[in-house]
Amino acid sequence: MILGVVPVLGIGMAFGAVSLPLGFTMRTVLEALTGAAPSGGDRMADIILQIRLPRTLAAFVVGSGLSMTGVAMQALVRNPLADPYVLGISGGASAGASLFYMGLIPGFLAGRLDMSLAAFLGALLVISLVYMIARSDGRLSVSRLLLAGVALAAFMSAVSAFVTFASEDANKTRAVLFWLMGSFSGITWSDLPVASTVTLLGGGILLGFSRSLDALLSGEDQARSLGVSVEQMKKTLIVVSALVTGVLVSIAGAIGFVGLIIPHSVRGLVGIRHHWVVPGSFFLGGTFMVLADTLSQILLPGQQLPVGIVTALCGVPFFLVLLRRTDYQFK
Amino acid sequence: MSQSAMRRRTLPALSILVCSLLCGCASEPRKPAETPFMTLTDGLERTVNLQNPPQRVVSIAPGATHIMRAAGGLSSLVAITSADYREQDLAGLPRISALPLDLEAIVALDPDLVLASDQVNDPSHADLFDALDIPIVYLGSASWEAVLASIRMTGDMMGTSEQATSMVDSLAKKRDELMAKTAAPGVRPTAVFLISPIQSYSFGAGSYVLDLMRWAGLDPITSSFDTPAPVLDDEWVLMHNPDVIIGSFGEDDAKDALLNHHPTWQSLDAIRNDRIFSIPAADILTPGPRNLQAASQMARSIHPHLFEVVAPRTGNESLTTK
Incomplete structure (x- = not known):
């Protein structure tokens, strides 16, 4: 999987809305890496260095982060249907983005926000509510977590749908709808530092918890008997997943299916040990997302196809085939 | 009377009552005239x-x-x-x-x-x-x-x-006059129409908006798209480098809004030369007679020299447009 990353990043760089010679693309990237001035035209160099490179890297980071948080959520609620959005994070982010776009955030706050920050705050608000509802006597109830997450996600989706429907500005409605489907269009270098730092830190923490995650899949009591501090771990998993998902959704929108299917695909390939599932999901998720984003640019030349459509259209059949062909186990 | 006998009598009576009510509620159909107007x-x-x-x-x-x-x-x-x-x-x-x-x-x-x-x-x-x-x-x-x-x-x-x-x-006359004005050689800058500065929704081949752009003396770069409403990719726009950007951008500063959502477009000729024009959405995004007004506004904004008022040389001449 690790070996496959470099060629896939190369594919992400080589293909896009316009056709550029592969040699020129690679030379421009190498020149940029070595600090030399690009020898090609300014416009083509801009396309490679200011659009494709940050976009490809962002796709990798978002795919990796969502897949890993999918692993964390599935272990936390011990349910194979869980994904990064199961606790209502995407619903909160969507509501935050919708309210911001439609100008429904109070003026004193709106001036200090942009759409990404509004989405992140929406996600944070929902996960905080879910956490408070699920917490009782210092313990977190997984059933309450799930139910509160699903209920608040539905509530926030209704908020997004209402503000979008009620808006008289068709341009903003279109922008929100496009954002909800997920896209890497408009990604700039400034989006990458926070997203990649949070994803790498989150990945490191999850990897550190890999043995505890294995134990948690057997049940909370079993994990406790093996010396795992279950309550502490559940809180950490929620905070890490909320932070990673909130940041990633805020830059790329609510891209679906990746966080659900990649962890299962990785389990089908490397087994259920989280020591392998976490890094496997990091690399396969990133690789898959780069390929999906590349396809989204090639399928309709010159146009933007929301990447969420491609992840579902291509990812789900791939996942079903894998599920059928392998000796799959969740626990 | 047994319950089953009562039920046998009540049900038909109720059915007749419901049918009568339904028929009564239904509006009287309008009688068509012999010959339609x-x-x-x-x-x-x-x-x-x-x-x-x-x-x-x-x-x-x-x-x-x-x-x-x-x-x-x-x-x-x-x-x-x-x-x-x-x-x-x-x-x-x-x-x-x-x-x-x-x-x-x-x-x-x-x-x-x-x-x-x-x-x-x-x-x-x-x-x-x-x-x-x-x-x-x-x-x-x-x-x-x-x-x-x-x-x-x-x-x-x-x-x-x-x-x-x-x-x-x-x-029809105004449209022909507009087309005659903009048919002059050398007045066809390349242009892209964007519905909004946020997402690059545009118009493809066969769209009336591309016709309006042509009437205004523009060469729309999106005429190669078969889809009626393509969402343009930033790098595609960068590569085609339009001379002019037109859109229904509202009252806001269109250049700031465009660069805010598409920062890489700062090298576009249209952005560098401040050739960004906004047309009221009601005039251009609603297919209808007001579209001519939109085309005329586009033409006047982009080719002001074609509409310059020539000052009279003598006191006896009236104002004329070119």
């Missing part, structure tokens, strides 16, 4: 019979309202849509929701004609209105020729044929 083929190629000259018309598309205005039929309108933002002189008319269609509000107005647009309204609503015995006409507006034909047809329906024909002749 007018038979026409609308924009969906439907044959519509109008029994009487329409007196109470509801418009369920802004484009249909524009066509009614051009045809001189405004006095017969009893309601327009909540999306008719620019019809200030019709402020006294009720506004109805067209998306989703507020059917109850329309029926309550007791219209004798509903005007729709073949580009905006759902064709399946025709069956709905047929069942309610309310005639609906879908006005064609897929092309400029269709718009002119719709104005003529509306004039015929509303009994304002003379006014409609005069408007059609005037619009």
Whole structure:
């Protein structure tokens, strides 16, 4: 999987809305890496260095982060249907983005926000509510977590749908709808530092918890008997997943299916040990997302196809085939 | 009397009562006149019979309202849509929701004609209105020729044929004059139309908006797209480097908004040379007679020298335009 990353990043760089010679693309990237001035035209160099490179890297980071948080959520609620959005994070982010776009955030706050920050705050608000509802006597109830997450996600989706429907500005409605489907269009270098730092830190923490995650899949009591501090771990998993998902959704929108299917695909390939599932999901998720984003640019030349459509259209059949062909186990 | 016997007698009685009530509630069907006042083929190629000259018309598309205005039929309108933002002189008319269609509000107005647009309204609503015995006409507006034909047809329906024909002749003449002005050699900068500065929704081949751009003396770069409404990729726009960007950007600073959402476009000629122009959405995004106004505004903004007023050389000459 690790070996496959470099060629896939190369594919992400080589293909896009316009056709550029592969040699020129690679030379421009190498020149940029070595600090030399690009020898090609300014416009083509801009396309490679200011659009494709940050976009490809962002796709990798978002795919990796969502897949890993999918692993964390599935272990936390011990349910194979869980994904990064199961606790209502995407619903909160969507509501935050919708309210911001439609100008429904109070003026004193709106001036200090942009759409990404509004989405992140929406996600944070929902996960905080879910956490408070699920917490009782210092313990977190997984059933309450799930139910509160699903209920608040539905509530926030209704908020997004209402503000979008009620808006008289068709341009903003279109922008929100496009954002909800997920896209890497408009990604700039400034989006990458926070997203990649949070994803790498989150990945490191999850990897550190890999043995505890294995134990948690057997049940909370079993994990406790093996010396795992279950309550502490559940809180950490929620905070890490909320932070990673909130940041990633805020830059790329609510891209679906990746966080659900990649962890299962990785389990089908490397087994259920989280020591392998976490890094496997990091690399396969990133690789898959780069390929999906590349396809989204090639399928309709010159146009933007929301990447969420491609992840579902291509990812789900791939996942079903894998599920059928392998000796799959969740626990 | 046993329970089963009671049930046997009660059920038929109840059935008769329910049937009587249902029949009584059903409205008396309108009796069709012997000969229709007018038979026409609308924009969906439907044959519509109008029994009487329409007196109470509801418009369920802004484009249909524009066509009614051009045809001189405004006095017969009893309601327009909540999306008719620019019809200030019709402020006294009720506004109805067209998306989703507020059917109850329309029926309550007791219209004798509903005007729709073949580009905006759902064709399946025709069956709905047929069942309610309310005639609906879908006005064609897929092309400029269709718009002119719709104005003529509306004039015929509303009994304002003379006014409609005069408007059609005037619009056709103005369009020809505009095209003649912008046909001068060397005045065809490349251009892209964006519906919004946020997402790059544009128009593809066959769209009336590309026709308007050509009338205004522009060469639209999106004419190679087969899809009617492509969402342009930033790198594609960068590669095609349009000389001009046009859009319905509203009152905001379009350049700032564009660069905010598409920072890599700062190297575009249109951005560097400040060739960004905004056209009111109601004039360009609603297919109809106002589109000519949009084309004219585009042409005047982009080629002001073609519309310069030549100062008279002597006191006896009047002001003329080139």
